[in-house]
Amino acid sequence: MRRNNGKKIRKTIGFVALTFCSLAAGLGLFWLIFILGDVLRQGFGALNVALFFQDPFPPGEEGGGLRHAFVGQLLITSTAVLIALPIGILGGTYLAEYGRGKRISHFLSILTDTFVSIPSIIVGTFIYALCVKPLGHFSAWAGSLALAIIMVPIISRTTETMLSLVPWTMREAAFALGAPYYKVIVQVVYRGALRGIFTGTLLSLARVAGETAPLLFTSFNNSFFSLKMGEAMASLTVSIYQYALGPYSDWHDKAWAASLIITATVLLLTIIGKIVLPGGKSKR
Amino acid sequence: MKRGRKEGIAERVFAASTLIAALAMPFVIAAIFYTLWQAAYPAMEKFSVGHFLISTDWDPVRDSFGALPNISGTLVITFLSLVFSLPLSLGIAIFVTEIAPNPLKGIVATAIDLLAAIPSVVYGMWGLFTLSPLMGSYIEPALKSIFAPLPVIGLLFEGTPRGLDILTASVILSIMLIPYAASITRESLLMAPSMVKEAAYSLGATKWEVIKGVALPHAKVGILSGIFLSLGRALGETMAVAFVLGNNHRIPTSLFSAASTITVTLANEFTEADKEIYLSSLFLLALILFVISFFSLIIAKFLLLKERER
Numbered sequence: 001m002r003r004n005n006g007k008k009i010r011k012t013i014g015f016v017a018l019t020f021c022s023l024a025a026g027l028g029l030f031w032l033i034f035i036l037g038d039v040l041r042q043g044f045g046a047l048n049v050a051l052f053f054q055d056p057f058p059p060g061e062e063g064g065g066l067r068h069a070f071v072g073q074l075l076i077t078s079t080a081v082l083i084a085l086p087i088g089i090l091g092g093t094y095l096a097e098y099g100r101g102k103r104i105s106h107f108l109s110i111l112t113d114t115f116v117s118i119p120s121i122i123v124g125t126f127i128y129a130l131c132v133k134p135l136g137h138f139s140a141w142a143g144s145l146a147l148a149i150i151m152v153p154i155i156s157r158t159t160e161t162m163l164s165l166v167p168w169t170m171r172e173a174a175f176a177l178g179a180p181y182y183k184v185i186v187q188v189v190y191r192g193a194l195r196g197i198f199t200g201t202l203l204s205l206a207r208v209a210g211e212t213a214p215l216l217f218t219s220f221n222n223s224f225f226s227l228k229m230g231e232a233m234a235s236l237t238v239s240i241y242q243y244a245l246g247p248y249s250d251w252h253d254k255a256w257a258a259s260l261i262i263t264a265t266v267l268l269l270t271i272i273g274k275i276v277l278p279g280g281k282s283k284r
Numbered sequence: 285m286k287r288g289r290k291e292g293i294a295e296r297v298f299a300a301s302t303l304i305a306a307l308a309m310p311f312v313i314a315a316i317f318y319t320l321w322q323a324a325y326p327a328m329e330k331f332s333v334g335h336f337l338i339s340t341d342w343d344p345v346r347d348s349f350g351a352l353p354n355i356s357g358t359l360v361i362t363f364l365s366l367v368f369s370l371p372l373s374l375g376i377a378i379f380v381t382e383i384a385p386n387p388l389k390g391i392v393a394t395a396i397d398l399l400a401a402i403p404s405v406v407y408g409m410w411g412l413f414t415l416s417p418l419m420g421s422y423i424e425p426a427l428k429s430i431f432a433p434l435p436v437i438g439l440l441f442e443g444t445p446r447g448l449d450i451l452t453a454s455v456i457l458s459i460m461l462i463p464y465a466a467s468i469t470r471e472s473l474l475m476a477p478s479m480v481k482e483a484a485y486s487l488g489a490t491k492w493e494v495i496k497g498v499a500l501p502h503a504k505v506g507i508l509s510g511i512f513l514s515l516g517r518a519l520g521e522t523m524a525v526a527f528v529l530g531n532n533h534r535i536p537t538s539l540f541s542a543a544s545t546i547t548v549t550l551a552n553e554f555t556e557a558d559k560e561i562y563l564s565s566l567f568l569l570a571l572i573l574f575v576i577s578f579f580s581l582i583i584a585k586f587l588l589l590k591e592r593e594r
Contacts, residue, residue: 010490011490014492016490020375021375021376021378021379021383023379024373024374025396028392031399032395038410039410081300087305087308092306094306098299098303108309110582111310113585114582115309116514117516119519119577121551121570122316122570122573123316124550126315129567142499152308156305178290180292181299182294182298204300209403209405210402211404212403212522213524214458232402241405243406244412249292252413262405267398271398
């Protein structure tokens, strides 16, 4: 009888604990749906054609759009990709190929991995001290540089992982044909890892596309349309920050619409990245 | 012969450029430390680091700066968000690895990972327009009416709940942190050997007892790593808390206090700092944040490596 009772208690405890775990998962999903649903609802209502094709009207006047911020965001992020891509891929190549098995490669790999999670606002202050203050003005270049610094470690680490997935025998086959190492890497290993490197780039793009903090004191903001990389430039994320904290409800609507666009873009990039990634496993 | 020499040069150039690119990261880390140190030097000289850390004064008009309100705000919000998010992350990881039926596993895991993909500025905006009014008009008054009469604990619920306070910021931050700890814990739980688990089942253990007695002890180091990763992330999060914290340079005394963190102060005041010593004090804040978060992230990484080596 007592033994039976003990079993009952154990089962009850187990039931309670497992219920808690299921509720936790439910709560996690609830937050995701709550936030995405809210962004979708509020953002969709504020979407219109003018948002993409018009520049902002003077503060307080209704209408206008965020063309300047869309273009600015595109310019700043694509420049960041152009800076980060070669450095990231070459760095990853060293970690996986020339440094393979070496102590220094292990050490660099750990450092690179750690840097992925460093507060992005720190990168903003760093670039401010390095580029903005000496030159005396904000610039889109500085914003791109800040984003590039955040991208490099992500690209580098995925490249390393993807290159090490290419079987060693493929390299040996190329060596046997008399190819030097660099040719083996460029013509054989890169080709084998192309999909993975592409994915890594997508995921790093997803990460920086939503970044605001590193842009606050680098590319800053601009209420006018500008294509000059040497001057302050608007971006979607900084515009969201400015508009959401502003006093006009028209601004709030625009901030929601911009949030919808940027969230949808980042989610799409992330999902594509996860689907395309060989092995389908997320890396950290 | 000639071709061979040309290839030798190309080989060396390529190898060297990969090494340089790989060294870019430690170079950048060193450059950040050096640059921030240089820029923070005037403040360090004027206030001394020790005094800066414990002074509560933040007064740009009188050129008097102390970091304690910001540091305490950062620590309190980080602590609370970890307290809120870690049990959830653990529960989610257990749900995904042990409880959920197979088709649901991947879906729930991916959905939770997607929480990490939402930009932090969107979290902040959602917090300001949606969560904060809910907290201010329903949840916080309810909490206040329950807990305020209690001794000691009641002190945490003093003040008027407005929704723009430490509690709201911590809740938003805790949602953002869920995916990081959850995914590390999930992968660690998967590494528990299934033979030992089956042995425990055959001895008559219930499912929860197997999780508690076999899976969780195996994942201990991984969970610890997840805690430090969350810590590093929470310390440095800017936009999500900037919207709802009310930028108040005072040491928080209650869950309903408006407060300020290192990151929020940087975001709000960096471009406004008109004097050299003001800017330098902000750089010193950034340096402090950089050092703390860097070390917690390094600890997280080493714990993870230690676990994966086994």
